[in-house]
Amino acid sequence: MNASDTPRIPGVTDGETAPWFAEPWQAKAFAMTVSLHAAGVFSWTDWAEALSTRLHGATALPDGASSAAHMAQYYAAWLDALEEMTTRTGLTDPALLAETTETWQRAALATPHGTPIRFEAGLTDHG
Amino acid sequence: MPHDHPHDHSELDDMTARVMALETLLTRKGIVESAALDEIIETYETRVGPRNGAAVVARAWTDPEFRDWLERDATAAIGSMGFTGRQGEHMMAVFNTPERHNMVVCTLCSCYPWSVLGMPPVWYKSMPYRARAVREPRAVLAEFGVTLPEETAVRVWDSTAEMRYLVIPMRPDGTEGMSVDALAGLVTRDSMIGTGLALAPEAA
Missing domain, CATH: 3.90.330.10 (Nitrile hydratase alpha /Thiocyanate hydrolase gamma)
Incomplete structure (x- = not known):
């Protein structure tokens, strides 16, 4: 059996108190999903299916990749699935998501470091 | 995004910006509330x-x-x-x-x-x-x-x-x-x- 057949399991020695989210966006994406499910926007079964499809489409990380790298990959799939579910249910659409993301990025660039970023700061005249 | 600029402004990584965009749109629709999201995170991080x-x-x-x-x-x-x-x-x-x-x-x-x-x-x-x-x-x-x-x-x-x-x-x-x-x-x-x-x- 070669190494790619038996990729080592990451984070085995992290312990029970290891953080559940490596970065705040992961926690927020998780919370939005729980919240949308609670609001009846989608069933957990449909959610699990969307997430599963994304996870299975992900490329295997190299052996020895850090726990943080595994978490980033997992929640990237999670966010893809969440965008897909909110699009499928008519709450968002890809163009609007892209535009709003860009607005936030423009807002950040227009905001001095250390100052809270306001969405309005990223709006352009036609936005 | 160009990376040759001086660091006198804030920067959002793509994932963070996407999540913020989603939150903005869903909050605007009234389907999620930012305070409720914080509470969910708090619950899962500390009580469960x-x-x-x-x-x-x-x-x-x-x-x-x-x-x-x-x-x-x-x-x-x-x-x-x-x-x-x-x-x-x-x-x-x-x-x-x-x-x-x-x-x-x-x-x-x-x-x-x-x-x-x-x-x-x-x-x-x-x-x-x-x-x-x-x-x-x-x-x-x-x-x-x-x-x-x-x-x-x-x-x-x-x-x-x-x-x-x-x-x-x-x-x-x-x-x-x-x-x-x-x-x-x-x-x-x-x-x-x-x-x-x-x-x-x-x-x-």
């Missing part, structure tokens, strides 16, 4: 965790009636202790014996009994664990430092969105007369997923 499951296991070890209830209807038995799932999932308790060791995976994604174990650890969600747990459970157990006797069969349970499993590890020897709380201290998260065993009293 494997100590809930440990309390269930310790009670099962000491209260035969509860143990039977857990075996018959784990959803209700666990719910009676105040631990209920938010995803409408059913719970099943699987009991380790000298003849059979139980281990849980979600090959599909990362279905996990949140109400009793909190959020799944990195390894549970990882591709290597999901891919290997069913195929070669003993090799996986070895990576967790667990070696079972040859005669112990390993049963792997594959979770779904509708059905989640809680492994009830075997009560360690030498724990007669210990209080329920002290027993719960021997129950590790991994022992309730089946990638570990309950701790011996001297190791706790």
Whole structure:
């Protein structure tokens, strides 16, 4: 059996108190999903299916990749699935998501470091 | 985004910006509230965790009636202790014996009994664990430092969105007369997923 057949399991020695989210966006994406499910926007079964499809489409990380790298990959799939579910249910659409993301990025660039970023700061005249 | 600029402004990485965009749009629709999101995060980070499951296991070890209830209807038995799932999932308790060791995976994604174990650890969600747990459970157990006797069969349970499993590890020897709380201290998260065993009293 070669190494790619038996990729080592990451984070085995992290312990029970290891953080559940490596970065705040992961926690927020998780919370939005729980919240949308609670609001009846989608069933957990449909959610699990969307997430599963994304996870299975992900490329295997190299052996020895850090726990943080595994978490980033997992929640990237999670966010893809969440965008897909909110699009499928008519709450968002890809163009609007892209535009709003860009607005936030423009807002950040227009905001001095250390100052809270306001969405309005990223709006352009036609936005 | 260009990276040759001076660092006199803020910058958002793509993932953060995408999440903020989604939150902006969903909040605008009134379908999510930022304060409610913070509360969900707070709940999962501080109030839900494997100590809930440990309390269930310790009670099962000491209260035969509860143990039977857990075996018959784990959803209700666990719910009676105040631990209920938010995803409408059913719970099943699987009991380790000298003849059979139980281990849980979600090959599909990362279905996990949140109400009793909190959020799944990195390894549970990882591709290597999901891919290997069913195929070669003993090799996986070895990576967790667990070696079972040859005669112990390993049963792997594959979770779904509708059905989640809680492994009830075997009560360690030498724990007669210990209080329920002290027993719960021997129950590790991994022992309730089946990638570990309950701790011996001297190791706790």
